[in-house]
Each structure stands twice: as structure tokens, then as C-alpha cells.
Amino acid sequence: MTGFDLVLLLLSFVYALALGHLLSRLGALLVARDRVRFSGLLALAMLNAVTQVYIGWLAMWDFRDVESWDLYTITLFLLSAILIYLMCVAASPETPDNEPVDMEAFYWSNHRLFYGLYLGLLGTYIAMTAVYLMTPTPELAVQQSLGNVPFILTSLLAIFISARWAQWMAGLLMFFMSAGWAIIFSHTLG
Incomplete structure (x- = not known):
């Protein structure tokens, strides 16, 4: 088993917990749908949380050729997986028995937390780009760092402008x- 395999195994547990948490909360919302006040914004946040789990896992492929995994690198990867898990928590409300669930209110009380966690995730991704320097494609370090700028601006928009249009x-x-x-x-896989 390589260092990559060990790191991927650790992160897979966190990704599975994140996805499991969000999907179990989604399932509870579906079962309690008669008591749920739906929110398109929260549904979109849930979709985005699932997307981040998938992307976090998928992006690991770029690091399969890293031969040496140090504590800094492993810690950053674990931190990114934890932030993704917390994003899933911030996007998935509880469904108490026999009580109404207001998805809209949940969104508005947690949207800054959700996008703040995403901003932290992006910061972690930028710190992780140094790992690209140990791969056959070191040019990805700068490319990935700059590629995060539009995502950062999007997060800042959601954090600082609470208008409905800005959230959408x-x-x-x-x-x-x-x-x-x-x-x-997906075109780089193979």
C-alpha cells in the first residue's frame, strides 16, 4: 500500500461520513415532506455540498504520483475533507419528530457559515497546491491557485451580500x- 493509498483511505472515510450525513438528512426531509417548508436556496446548497464531496474525492487523482507524503500534506488533505464534512452539516437541517421544518429559515441562519466554510476550503486548496510541485505536473500549482479566484469571489458575494439575488x-x-x-x-483521467 502506497502513501497515496493510505491518505485516500483516510479521506474516503471522511467523505463517506459527509455524504452519509447529508443524504440521511435529505431522506428525513423527504419522509417528513408534509411538515417541510421548502427552500430552493437550501436545496442548491445541499447540491453544492454533495458536489464538493465528489470534487474533493475526484481531485485526489492528481496526487496519485506523489511518492512522499509529509505531515503538512496529509494534514491539509484531512483538513479539506473535514471542511467538506462541515459544509454538508451546514447545508442539512435536522428533522425533529412531529415538528415543522423551515428549510428557508435554516438557510438564512447558516448561509454565511456554509460559504465561510467553503472559503476556508478554498484557502486549504490553495495551500495544497504546493503538493503539485512533487508531481509530474508542477505547473498545476499556479494554475490551480489562480483557478480558485472566481470561487473565492463567489463565496465573498454570498457572505457579504444577503440579498436573495446574490444568494442565488x-x-x-x-x-x-x-x-x-x-x-x-475528467479529460485528465486515464
Whole structure:
């Protein structure tokens, strides 16, 4: 088993917990749908959280050729997985028995937390780009760092402008940029 395999195994547990948490809360919302006040913004945040789990896992492929894993690198990867888990928590409300669930209120009380965690994740991703210097594609270090700028601006929009249009714009931009990243990244697999 290589260092990459060990790190991926550790992160896979955190990703599985994140996805499991969000999906179990989503399932509870579906079962209690008669008591739920739906929010498109929270549904979009949940979709974005799932997308981040997928991207976090998928992005690991770039690091398969790293031969030496030091404590700094492993810690950054673990921190990124933990931030993704916390994003899933911030996007998934509890469904208490026989009580109404207001997804809209949950969104508005947690949107800054959600996007703040995402901003922290992006900062961690930028710190992680130094690892690219130990791969066959060191040019990805600068490319990935600069590629995070639109995502950072989107997060700042959602954190500092609470207008509904800004929240929708940030959520949609986050989703489409993330999906675009995954599509572009898929061409490097093989």
C-alpha cells in the first residue's frame, strides 16, 4: 500500500461520513415532506455540498504520483475533507419528530457559515497546491491557485451580500463552476 493509498483511505472515510450525513438528512426531509417548508436556496446548497464531496474525492487523482507524503500534506488533505464534512452539516437541517421544518429559515441562519466554510476550503486548496510541485505536473500549482479566484469571489458575494439575488447567483455560480471543473478534470483521467 502506497502513501497515496493510505491518505485516500483516510479521506474516503471522511467523505463517506459527509455524504452519509447529508443524504440521511435529505431522506428525513423527504419522509417528513408534509411538515417541510421548502427552500430552493437550501436545496442548491445541499447540491453544492454533495458536489464538493465528489470534487474533493475526484481531485485526489492528481496526487496519485506523489511518492512522499509529509505531515503538512496529509494534514491539509484531512483538513479539506473535514471542511467538506462541515459544509454538508451546514447545508442539512435536522428533522425533529412531529415538528415543522423551515428549510428557508435554516438557510438564512447558516448561509454565511456554509460559504465561510467553503472559503476556508478554498484557502486549504490553495495551500495544497504546493503538493503539485512533487508531481509530474508542477505547473498545476499556479494554475490551480489562480483557478480558485472566481470561487473565492463567489463565496465573498454570498457572505457579504444577503440579498436573495446574490444568494442565488452565488449558489448557481458555485454549482456551474464546480461542475465545469469536474468536466474539464475528467479529460485528465486515464
